Amino acid sequence: MSKLNLPTKQERHTRFGSIQPAAGTKPTSKELMTDLQNKPHDYLFALDAVGICEVKYPVNIPSSTSPTMQVSMAAFKMTTSLGRHSKGINMSRIMEQLEAYRQENWVMNLPTLANFTQELAARMQQTSAEIEVWFPWFYERISPALKKTGLQHSEAFIKISYEKDCPIKAEIGIKAAITTLCPCSKEISEYSAHNQRGIVTITAVPYDPINVNEDWKAMLLEAAESNASSMLYPVLKRPDEKKVTETAYENPRFVEDMVRLVAADLYEMESIQAFTVECRNEESIHLHDAIAKITFSKE
Ligand SMILES: Nc1nc2c(ncn2[C@@H]2O[C@H](COP(=O)(O)OP(=O)(O)OP(=O)(O)O)[C@@H](O)[C@H]2O)c(=O)[nH]1
Numbered sequence: 001m002s003k004l005n006l007p008t009k010q011e012r013h014t015r016f017g018s019i020q021p022a023a024g025t026k027p028t029s030k031e032l033m034t035d036l037q038n039k040p041h042d043y044l045f046a047l048d049a050v051g052i053c054e055v056k057y058p059v060n061i062p063s064s065t066s067p068t069m070q071v072s073m074a075a076f077k078m079t080t081s082l083g084r085h086s087k088g089i090n091m092s093r094i095m096e097q098l099e100a101y102r103q104e105n106w107v108m109n110l111p112t113l114a115n116f117t118q119e120l121a122a123r124m125q126q127t128s129a130e131i132e133v134w135f136p137w138f139y140e141r142i143s144p145a146l147k148k149t150g151l152q153h154s155e156a157f158i159k160i161s162y163e164k165d166c167p168i169k170a171e172i173g174i175k176a177a178i179t180t181l182c183p184c185s186k187e188i189s190e191y192s193a194h195n196q197r198g199i200v201t202i203t204a205v206p207y208d209p210i211n212v213n214e215d216w217k218a219m220l221l222e223a224a225e226s227n228a229s230s231m232l233y234p235v236l237k238r239p240d241e242k243k244v245t246e247t248a249y250e251n252p253r254f255v256e257d258m259v260r261l262v263a264a265d266l267y268e269m270e271s272i273q274a275f276t277v278e279c280r281n282e283e284s285i286h287l288h289d290a291i292a293k294i295t296f297s298k299e
Contacts, residue, residue: 037088049130050089051079057098059108061156064215065139074108074135080126089124097123108133110158111210114168117160127164133157137174137217143233143240144247150234156217157203170209174220175201178228179244180281183252195248196284197232198258200224204266204275205297212271219269227261229253255279255292263294273298 007015027033055076062069078094097120106112113131121129137156142149157173178198186193202220206212225231229248236244253261258279266275274297281290 037086037090039087040085041087043084043087046084047082049079050082051077052091052094053077053079055095055098057102059102059133059135060105061135061137062107062109063137063139064218067138067140069107070138072135072137074133077130077132078120079130080121080124081128082126089126093123094120108135108158110160110170110172110212110216113158113160114162114170114210117162118168121162121164128162130159130161132159139218139221141231141233143235143237144243145239146237148235148237148240152232152234154217154221160209168209169205171203171205172212172216172220173201173203174217174224175199176221176224177232178225178258179230179232179248180253180255180258180279181229181248181251183254183257185285186249186252193249193252194283194285195229196281198228198253198255198279198281200228200258200262201278201280202262202266202275204269204272206271207273208271214271216271223262223265223269227253227258227265255281255290259292259294263296267296267298 006012053076055078057074057076058071059074060069061072076098078098080089082089097116101116106116113133117129117131120131121127134155134157136153138151138153140149141152154177155175157171157175159171159173161169163169176199178200179195180198181193181195183193202224204216204220206216229251230244233240233244259277262277262279263275266272266277274295276293276295278291278293283290
């Protein structure tokens with residue numbers, strides 16, 4: 001093939017429609033630019049929350065299980081309140097703060113995220129701030145018969161709510177995948193029973209948000225998995241697969257059974273004040289899913 005005689009990159013851009021920037025009349029230095037967000041007026045209403053979401057950022061996550069320190073990709077929602085006489089917040093400051101924490105190599109847990117939230121409210125000169133963050137948390141999972149190790153993950157969740165002169169509030173959570181085997185199908189069929197992947201979502205309010213001693217991620221995962229027909233495993237050889245299949249048959253669960261059994265475990269956890277448990281089964285004999293949910297407070 002003969003060699004193409006391409007124009008320069010700049011010439012190519014011009015040919016495809018790029019133009020030179022206009023001279024312009026508006027200021028280009030920051031000091032001379034209007035700060036619209038901080039122009040005082042009566043803007044009719046105060047706001048509960050304004051900020052940014054879908055912010056993907058790497059974070060260091062501590063864990064009681066191996067790997068005990070891991071870098072994960074978190075999705076943040078970060079908001080503050082806004083007074084009636086302020087037009088807008090300075091949104092760039094939220095990302096500035098997140099980047100400053102990253103450069104400090106921070107380890108994200110409940111106390112450090114509580115500090116982050118409180119600092120954000122101060123930086124934005126607002127009375128309240130809220131951070132919600134979801135991140136994949138990885139842990140080693142060993143197969144039930146041949147003890148083969150692989151890495152698995154669940155989605156973990158932290159929400160911190162800061163309000164000036166009030167105690168910090170927190171919510172923790174996990175979204176874990178499990179196997180459920182249908183009790184009805186097992187009961188009525190001559191052999192076999194349909195089973196499916198269930199998604200258990202737990203959110204919980206700890207009594208003392210800053211001093212949750214246990215690795216709450218492991219604690220909530222245990223509540224979801226130990227009540228399922230079977231856990232999921234990354235590596236399964238034939239003896240493992242036999243064990244998993246038979247364990248599921250020995251422990252049939254409806255979605256209703258799942259949320260009630262997980263709720264019982266959470267009820268027994270002394271550090272948890274209130275919780276919500278949802279189970280969604282991706283049904284293997286339908287196109288639709290089966291769902292159940294319970295919300296409970298010990299207060
Ligand atoms: N408040 C507000 N800001 C927005 C909106 N949409 C985009 N922006 C952001 O406005 C930002 C620039 O504003 P600021 O953060 O106030 O920038 P600045 O005033 O130079 O920042 P400071 O030096 O911290 O005062 C950009 O990061 C945009 O992302 C919006 O709907 N509301």
